[in-house]
Amino acid sequence: MTPDDILAARTLALELGAWASAETRSHRVVSVSTKANPADLVTELDRSIELRVRDVVLDRFPGHAFVGEEFGGTAIGGRPTWYLDPVDGTTNLANGLPWTAFSLALAIDDRPLIGVIADPWHDAIFDAIAGQGARRDGDTLTIRSGASLRGGVVGSELAGHLTWPGMSDLSQRLTDAYCTLRVMGSGTLTLLGPAAGRGSGAIIHRFSPIDHLAATLIAHEAGATVLDHTGRPTLFPAEGGILVAAPDIAAELFELWTGAEAASLHGLPIG
Incomplete structure:
Protein backbone atom coordinates (compact mmCIF):
# COMPACT_ATOMS: atom_id res chain seq x y z
CA MET A 1 0.00 0.00 0.00
CA THR A 2 1.19 3.53 -0.75
CA PRO A 3 1.39 6.15 2.02
CA ASP A 4 -1.67 7.82 0.50
CA ASP A 5 -3.57 4.53 0.59
CA ILE A 6 -2.69 4.07 4.25
CA LEU A 7 -3.82 7.56 5.14
CA ALA A 8 -7.08 7.01 3.25
CA ALA A 9 -7.61 3.72 5.08
CA ARG A 10 -6.98 5.38 8.45
CA THR A 11 -9.44 8.16 7.66
CA LEU A 12 -12.07 5.61 6.71
CA ALA A 13 -11.41 3.51 9.84
CA LEU A 14 -11.74 6.59 12.07
CA GLU A 15 -15.03 7.52 10.44
CA LEU A 16 -16.36 4.00 10.91
CA GLY A 17 -15.19 3.96 14.51
CA ALA A 18 -17.00 7.20 15.27
CA TRP A 19 -20.16 5.88 13.59
CA ALA A 20 -20.01 2.55 15.45
CA SER A 21 -19.41 4.32 18.75
CA ALA A 22 -22.52 6.46 18.31
CA GLU A 23 -24.54 3.39 17.26
CA THR A 24 -23.44 1.50 20.36
CA ARG A 25 -24.26 4.32 22.77
CA SER A 26 -27.72 4.88 21.30
CA HIS A 27 -28.65 1.23 20.80
CA ARG A 28 -31.09 -0.60 23.07
CA VAL A 29 -30.41 -4.31 22.98
CA VAL A 30 -33.61 -6.18 22.15
CA SER A 31 -32.30 -9.49 20.83
CA VAL A 32 -29.57 -11.67 22.34
CA SER A 33 -28.67 -15.09 20.97
CA THR A 34 -25.84 -17.54 21.57
CA LYS A 35 -23.08 -19.05 19.45
CA ALA A 36 -20.68 -21.72 20.77
CA ASN A 37 -22.30 -22.02 24.22
CA PRO A 38 -24.87 -20.29 26.45
CA ALA A 39 -22.24 -17.78 27.64
CA ASP A 40 -21.09 -16.87 24.11
CA LEU A 41 -23.50 -14.06 23.26
CA VAL A 42 -24.24 -12.08 20.14
CA THR A 43 -26.67 -9.21 19.59
CA GLU A 44 -28.27 -7.62 16.57
CA LEU A 45 -25.85 -4.70 17.05
CA ASP A 46 -22.78 -6.92 16.57
CA ARG A 47 -24.17 -8.13 13.26
CA SER A 48 -25.46 -4.81 11.94
CA ILE A 49 -22.20 -2.96 12.64
CA GLU A 50 -20.12 -5.67 11.01
CA LEU A 51 -22.28 -5.77 7.89
CA ARG A 52 -22.08 -1.99 7.48
CA VAL A 53 -18.31 -1.87 8.02
CA ARG A 54 -17.72 -4.74 5.57
CA ASP A 55 -19.78 -3.03 2.90
CA VAL A 56 -18.10 0.34 3.32
CA VAL A 57 -14.53 -1.00 3.49
CA LEU A 58 -14.83 -3.38 0.54
CA ASP A 59 -16.58 -0.74 -1.55
CA ARG A 60 -13.67 1.63 -0.93
CA PHE A 61 -10.95 -1.05 -1.15
CA PRO A 62 -12.35 -3.87 -3.31
CA GLY A 63 -9.00 -5.67 -3.58
CA HIS A 64 -8.66 -6.10 0.18
CA ALA A 65 -9.60 -9.12 2.31
CA PHE A 66 -11.85 -8.87 5.37
CA VAL A 67 -12.13 -11.01 8.51
CA GLY A 68 -14.86 -10.29 11.05
CA GLU A 69 -16.02 -11.65 14.39
CA GLU A 70 -19.54 -12.44 13.26
CA PHE A 71 -19.33 -13.33 9.57
CA GLY A 72 -15.78 -14.66 9.27
CA GLY A 73 -13.56 -14.31 6.24
CA THR A 74 -10.05 -15.35 5.28
CA ALA A 75 -6.78 -13.46 5.36
CA ILE A 76 -4.96 -13.65 2.04
CA GLY A 77 -1.16 -13.77 1.94
CA GLY A 78 0.43 -10.58 0.65
CA ARG A 79 -2.93 -8.80 0.43
CA PRO A 80 -4.14 -6.05 2.80
CA THR A 81 -6.56 -7.67 5.25
CA TRP A 82 -8.97 -5.94 7.64
CA TYR A 83 -9.79 -7.45 11.04
CA LEU A 84 -12.97 -6.33 12.81
CA ASP A 85 -14.66 -6.93 16.11
CA PRO A 86 -17.78 -4.76 15.98
CA VAL A 87 -18.54 -5.08 19.69
CA ASP A 88 -15.74 -6.51 21.80
CA GLY A 89 -17.41 -7.20 25.12
CA THR A 90 -20.81 -8.36 23.91
CA THR A 91 -21.60 -10.03 27.24
CA ASN A 92 -21.10 -6.66 28.93
CA LEU A 93 -23.36 -4.98 26.37
CA ALA A 94 -26.10 -7.58 26.76
CA ASN A 95 -25.99 -7.22 30.53
CA GLY A 96 -25.98 -3.43 30.67
CA LEU A 97 -22.30 -2.99 31.56
CA PRO A 98 -20.79 0.03 29.78
CA TRP A 99 -17.42 -1.46 28.88
CA THR A 100 -17.17 -2.47 25.22
CA ALA A 101 -15.11 -1.49 22.19
CA PHE A 102 -15.08 -1.37 18.41
CA SER A 103 -11.80 -2.74 17.05
CA LEU A 104 -10.63 -2.42 13.43
CA ALA A 105 -7.14 -3.20 12.15
CA LEU A 106 -5.48 -3.41 8.76
CA ALA A 107 -2.48 -5.67 8.14
CA ILE A 108 -0.50 -7.36 5.43
CA ASP A 109 0.40 -10.87 6.60
CA ASP A 110 1.67 -10.41 10.19
CA ARG A 111 2.55 -6.74 9.74
CA PRO A 112 -0.09 -4.38 11.14
CA LEU A 113 -0.47 -1.07 9.34
CA ILE A 114 -3.42 0.65 11.02
CA GLY A 115 -5.34 0.19 14.24
CA VAL A 116 -8.50 2.01 15.36
CA ILE A 117 -10.40 1.43 18.60
CA ALA A 118 -13.58 3.25 19.53
CA ASP A 119 -14.48 3.37 23.22
CA PRO A 120 -18.16 4.37 23.14
CA TRP A 121 -18.60 4.79 26.87
CA HIS A 122 -15.77 7.31 27.19
CA ASP A 123 -16.55 8.88 23.80
CA ALA A 124 -12.94 8.30 22.76
CA ILE A 125 -11.25 7.03 19.62
CA PHE A 126 -7.73 5.65 19.67
CA ASP A 127 -5.66 5.04 16.56
CA ALA A 128 -2.18 4.31 15.27
CA ILE A 129 -0.32 3.99 12.01
CA ALA A 130 2.75 1.76 12.08
CA GLY A 131 5.83 3.89 12.66
CA GLN A 132 3.81 7.08 13.17
CA GLY A 133 2.79 6.95 16.82
CA ALA A 134 -0.54 6.53 18.57
CA ARG A 135 -3.30 8.99 19.36
CA ARG A 136 -6.43 9.46 21.44
CA ASP A 137 -8.87 11.81 19.70
CA GLY A 138 -5.93 13.19 17.74
CA ASP A 139 -3.69 13.80 20.77
CA THR A 140 -0.43 11.86 21.05
CA LEU A 141 -0.39 8.88 23.42
CA THR A 142 2.78 8.05 25.35
CA ILE A 143 3.27 5.37 27.99
CA ARG A 144 4.03 6.97 31.32
CA SER A 145 7.36 6.16 32.96
CA GLY A 146 7.78 4.97 36.52
CA ALA A 147 5.23 2.14 36.45
CA SER A 148 5.42 -0.44 39.22
CA LEU A 149 3.56 -3.65 39.89
CA ARG A 150 3.38 -2.69 43.54
CA GLY A 151 0.13 -0.82 44.01
CA GLY A 152 -0.68 -1.20 40.32
Whole structure:
Protein backbone atom coordinates (compact mmCIF):
# COMPACT_ATOMS: atom_id res chain seq x y z
CA MET A 1 0.00 0.00 0.00
CA THR A 2 1.19 3.53 -0.75
CA PRO A 3 1.39 6.15 2.02
CA ASP A 4 -1.67 7.82 0.50
CA ASP A 5 -3.57 4.53 0.59
CA ILE A 6 -2.69 4.07 4.25
CA LEU A 7 -3.82 7.56 5.14
CA ALA A 8 -7.08 7.01 3.25
CA ALA A 9 -7.61 3.72 5.08
CA ARG A 10 -6.98 5.38 8.45
CA THR A 11 -9.44 8.16 7.66
CA LEU A 12 -12.07 5.61 6.71
CA ALA A 13 -11.41 3.51 9.84
CA LEU A 14 -11.74 6.59 12.07
CA GLU A 15 -15.03 7.52 10.44
CA LEU A 16 -16.36 4.00 10.91
CA GLY A 17 -15.19 3.96 14.51
CA ALA A 18 -17.00 7.20 15.27
CA TRP A 19 -20.16 5.88 13.59
CA ALA A 20 -20.01 2.55 15.45
CA SER A 21 -19.41 4.32 18.75
CA ALA A 22 -22.52 6.46 18.31
CA GLU A 23 -24.54 3.39 17.26
CA THR A 24 -23.44 1.50 20.36
CA ARG A 25 -24.26 4.32 22.77
CA SER A 26 -27.72 4.88 21.30
CA HIS A 27 -28.65 1.23 20.80
CA ARG A 28 -31.09 -0.60 23.07
CA VAL A 29 -30.41 -4.31 22.98
CA VAL A 30 -33.61 -6.18 22.15
CA SER A 31 -32.30 -9.49 20.83
CA VAL A 32 -29.57 -11.67 22.34
CA SER A 33 -28.67 -15.09 20.97
CA THR A 34 -25.84 -17.54 21.57
CA LYS A 35 -23.08 -19.05 19.45
CA ALA A 36 -20.68 -21.72 20.77
CA ASN A 37 -22.30 -22.02 24.22
CA PRO A 38 -24.87 -20.29 26.45
CA ALA A 39 -22.24 -17.78 27.64
CA ASP A 40 -21.09 -16.87 24.11
CA LEU A 41 -23.50 -14.06 23.26
CA VAL A 42 -24.24 -12.08 20.14
CA THR A 43 -26.67 -9.21 19.59
CA GLU A 44 -28.27 -7.62 16.57
CA LEU A 45 -25.85 -4.70 17.05
CA ASP A 46 -22.78 -6.92 16.57
CA ARG A 47 -24.17 -8.13 13.26
CA SER A 48 -25.46 -4.81 11.94
CA ILE A 49 -22.20 -2.96 12.64
CA GLU A 50 -20.12 -5.67 11.01
CA LEU A 51 -22.28 -5.77 7.89
CA ARG A 52 -22.08 -1.99 7.48
CA VAL A 53 -18.31 -1.87 8.02
CA ARG A 54 -17.72 -4.74 5.57
CA ASP A 55 -19.78 -3.03 2.90
CA VAL A 56 -18.10 0.34 3.32
CA VAL A 57 -14.53 -1.00 3.49
CA LEU A 58 -14.83 -3.38 0.54
CA ASP A 59 -16.58 -0.74 -1.55
CA ARG A 60 -13.67 1.63 -0.93
CA PHE A 61 -10.95 -1.05 -1.15
CA PRO A 62 -12.35 -3.87 -3.31
CA GLY A 63 -9.00 -5.67 -3.58
CA HIS A 64 -8.66 -6.10 0.18
CA ALA A 65 -9.60 -9.12 2.31
CA PHE A 66 -11.85 -8.87 5.37
CA VAL A 67 -12.13 -11.01 8.51
CA GLY A 68 -14.86 -10.29 11.05
CA GLU A 69 -16.02 -11.65 14.39
CA GLU A 70 -19.54 -12.44 13.26
CA PHE A 71 -19.33 -13.33 9.57
CA GLY A 72 -15.78 -14.66 9.27
CA GLY A 73 -13.56 -14.31 6.24
CA THR A 74 -10.05 -15.35 5.28
CA ALA A 75 -6.78 -13.46 5.36
CA ILE A 76 -4.96 -13.65 2.04
CA GLY A 77 -1.16 -13.77 1.94
CA GLY A 78 0.43 -10.58 0.65
CA ARG A 79 -2.93 -8.80 0.43
CA PRO A 80 -4.14 -6.05 2.80
CA THR A 81 -6.56 -7.67 5.25
CA TRP A 82 -8.97 -5.94 7.64
CA TYR A 83 -9.79 -7.45 11.04
CA LEU A 84 -12.97 -6.33 12.81
CA ASP A 85 -14.66 -6.93 16.11
CA PRO A 86 -17.78 -4.76 15.98
CA VAL A 87 -18.54 -5.08 19.69
CA ASP A 88 -15.74 -6.51 21.80
CA GLY A 89 -17.41 -7.20 25.12
CA THR A 90 -20.81 -8.36 23.91
CA THR A 91 -21.60 -10.03 27.24
CA ASN A 92 -21.10 -6.66 28.93
CA LEU A 93 -23.36 -4.98 26.37
CA ALA A 94 -26.10 -7.58 26.76
CA ASN A 95 -25.99 -7.22 30.53
CA GLY A 96 -25.98 -3.43 30.67
CA LEU A 97 -22.30 -2.99 31.56
CA PRO A 98 -20.79 0.03 29.78
CA TRP A 99 -17.42 -1.46 28.88
CA THR A 100 -17.17 -2.47 25.22
CA ALA A 101 -15.11 -1.49 22.19
CA PHE A 102 -15.08 -1.37 18.41
CA SER A 103 -11.80 -2.74 17.05
CA LEU A 104 -10.63 -2.42 13.43
CA ALA A 105 -7.14 -3.20 12.15
CA LEU A 106 -5.48 -3.41 8.76
CA ALA A 107 -2.48 -5.67 8.14
CA ILE A 108 -0.50 -7.36 5.43
CA ASP A 109 0.40 -10.87 6.60
CA ASP A 110 1.67 -10.41 10.19
CA ARG A 111 2.55 -6.74 9.74
CA PRO A 112 -0.09 -4.38 11.14
CA LEU A 113 -0.47 -1.07 9.34
CA ILE A 114 -3.42 0.65 11.02
CA GLY A 115 -5.34 0.19 14.24
CA VAL A 116 -8.50 2.01 15.36
CA ILE A 117 -10.40 1.43 18.60
CA ALA A 118 -13.58 3.25 19.53
CA ASP A 119 -14.48 3.37 23.22
CA PRO A 120 -18.16 4.37 23.14
CA TRP A 121 -18.60 4.79 26.87
CA HIS A 122 -15.77 7.31 27.19
CA ASP A 123 -16.55 8.88 23.80
CA ALA A 124 -12.94 8.30 22.76
CA ILE A 125 -11.25 7.03 19.62
CA PHE A 126 -7.73 5.65 19.67
CA ASP A 127 -5.66 5.04 16.56
CA ALA A 128 -2.18 4.31 15.27
CA ILE A 129 -0.32 3.99 12.01
CA ALA A 130 2.75 1.76 12.08
CA GLY A 131 5.83 3.89 12.66
CA GLN A 132 3.81 7.08 13.17
CA GLY A 133 2.79 6.95 16.82
CA ALA A 134 -0.54 6.53 18.57
CA ARG A 135 -3.30 8.99 19.36
CA ARG A 136 -6.43 9.46 21.44
CA ASP A 137 -8.87 11.81 19.70
CA GLY A 138 -5.93 13.19 17.74
CA ASP A 139 -3.69 13.80 20.77
CA THR A 140 -0.43 11.86 21.05
CA LEU A 141 -0.39 8.88 23.42
CA THR A 142 2.78 8.05 25.35
CA ILE A 143 3.27 5.37 27.99
CA ARG A 144 4.03 6.97 31.32
CA SER A 145 7.36 6.16 32.96
CA GLY A 146 7.78 4.97 36.52
CA ALA A 147 5.23 2.14 36.45
CA SER A 148 5.42 -0.44 39.22
CA LEU A 149 3.56 -3.65 39.89
CA ARG A 150 3.38 -2.69 43.54
CA GLY A 151 0.13 -0.82 44.01
CA GLY A 152 -0.68 -1.20 40.32
CA VAL A 153 -3.29 -2.88 38.16
CA VAL A 154 -2.80 -5.58 35.51
CA GLY A 155 -5.64 -6.64 33.25
CA SER A 156 -6.51 -10.03 31.84
CA GLU A 157 -9.55 -11.77 30.35
CA LEU A 158 -11.25 -15.11 30.74
CA ALA A 159 -11.12 -17.79 28.06
CA GLY A 160 -14.71 -17.19 27.09
CA HIS A 161 -16.42 -17.69 30.46
CA LEU A 162 -13.66 -19.94 31.85
CA THR A 163 -10.38 -19.24 33.59
CA TRP A 164 -7.35 -20.15 31.48
CA PRO A 165 -4.60 -22.51 32.73
CA GLY A 166 -2.41 -20.52 35.09
CA MET A 167 -4.82 -17.62 35.55
CA SER A 168 -5.52 -18.37 39.22
CA ASP A 169 -1.81 -18.79 39.87
CA LEU A 170 -1.07 -15.49 38.11
CA SER A 171 -3.66 -13.76 40.27
CA GLN A 172 -1.96 -15.09 43.41
CA ARG A 173 1.50 -14.08 42.18
CA LEU A 174 0.24 -10.57 41.47
CA THR A 175 -1.37 -10.48 44.90
CA ASP A 176 1.99 -11.41 46.45
CA ALA A 177 3.51 -8.48 44.51
CA TYR A 178 0.78 -6.15 45.89
CA CYS A 179 -0.69 -5.78 42.41
CA THR A 180 -4.39 -6.12 41.57
CA LEU A 181 -5.70 -8.26 38.71
CA ARG A 182 -8.71 -6.85 36.83
CA VAL A 183 -10.98 -8.84 34.49
CA MET A 184 -13.27 -6.32 32.80
CA GLY A 185 -14.72 -8.23 29.86
CA SER A 186 -13.12 -6.68 26.76
CA GLY A 187 -9.79 -7.98 25.52
CA THR A 188 -9.50 -4.98 23.22
CA LEU A 189 -9.73 -2.48 26.07
CA THR A 190 -7.60 -4.64 28.35
CA LEU A 191 -4.65 -4.64 25.91
CA LEU A 192 -5.21 -0.96 25.16
CA GLY A 193 -5.11 -0.20 28.89
CA PRO A 194 -1.43 0.69 29.40
CA ALA A 195 -1.47 3.07 26.40
CA ALA A 196 -4.71 4.67 27.60
CA GLY A 197 -3.37 5.18 31.13
CA ARG A 198 -5.60 2.44 32.54
CA GLY A 199 -3.26 0.17 34.44
CA SER A 200 0.33 -0.74 33.68
CA GLY A 201 0.07 -4.16 32.04
CA ALA A 202 -2.18 -6.73 30.39
CA ILE A 203 -2.04 -10.42 29.55
CA ILE A 204 -4.32 -12.25 27.13
CA HIS A 205 -3.99 -16.03 27.09
CA ARG A 206 -4.70 -16.43 23.35
CA PHE A 207 -4.13 -13.74 20.73
CA SER A 208 -6.72 -13.11 18.02
CA PRO A 209 -6.15 -10.40 15.41
CA ILE A 210 -9.91 -9.76 15.26
CA ASP A 211 -10.02 -8.78 18.92
CA HIS A 212 -6.48 -7.70 19.69
CA LEU A 213 -4.43 -6.49 16.71
CA ALA A 214 -5.59 -2.88 16.79
CA ALA A 215 -4.81 -2.70 20.51
CA THR A 216 -1.33 -4.20 20.21
CA LEU A 217 -0.39 -1.76 17.45
CA ILE A 218 -1.70 1.25 19.37
CA ALA A 219 0.04 0.13 22.57
CA HIS A 220 3.32 -0.47 20.74
CA GLU A 221 3.18 2.90 19.00
CA ALA A 222 2.56 4.53 22.40
CA GLY A 223 5.77 2.96 23.73
CA ALA A 224 4.56 -0.24 25.40
CA THR A 225 6.49 -3.49 25.39
CA VAL A 226 4.59 -6.19 23.50
CA LEU A 227 5.69 -9.84 23.84
CA ASP A 228 4.34 -13.24 22.84
CA HIS A 229 4.27 -16.22 25.21
CA THR A 230 7.91 -17.05 24.40
CA GLY A 231 9.12 -13.54 25.20
CA ARG A 232 9.58 -12.57 21.55
CA PRO A 233 8.65 -8.97 20.63
CA THR A 234 5.76 -9.19 18.17
CA LEU A 235 2.45 -7.49 17.48
CA PHE A 236 0.92 -10.50 15.72
CA PRO A 237 1.74 -13.80 17.45
CA ALA A 238 1.25 -16.90 15.35
CA GLU A 239 0.03 -18.78 18.41
CA GLY A 240 -0.39 -18.47 22.16
CA GLY A 241 -0.91 -15.42 24.28
CA ILE A 242 0.32 -11.85 24.37
CA LEU A 243 1.58 -9.40 26.98
CA VAL A 244 1.39 -5.61 26.77
CA ALA A 245 3.08 -3.60 29.50
CA ALA A 246 4.83 -0.41 30.42
CA PRO A 247 8.54 -1.03 29.77
CA ASP A 248 9.36 -0.55 33.47
CA ILE A 249 7.43 -3.68 34.48
CA ALA A 250 7.41 -5.81 31.33
CA ALA A 251 10.18 -8.21 32.36
CA GLU A 252 8.78 -8.70 35.86
CA LEU A 253 5.26 -9.26 34.58
CA PHE A 254 6.43 -11.68 31.90
CA GLU A 255 8.24 -13.73 34.56
CA LEU A 256 5.07 -13.93 36.66
CA TRP A 257 3.01 -14.96 33.62
CA THR A 258 5.35 -17.70 32.43
CA GLY A 259 5.86 -18.92 35.99
CA ALA A 260 2.12 -19.22 36.50
CA GLU A 261 1.64 -21.10 33.22
CA ALA A 262 4.53 -23.46 34.01
CA ALA A 263 3.15 -24.15 37.48
CA SER A 264 -0.25 -24.95 36.01
CA LEU A 265 1.26 -27.25 33.39
CA HIS A 266 3.12 -29.23 36.02
CA GLY A 267 0.29 -29.26 38.56
CA LEU A 268 2.18 -27.28 41.18
CA PRO A 269 0.32 -25.60 44.07
CA ILE A 270 -0.88 -22.04 43.42
CA GLY A 271 1.68 -19.46 44.46
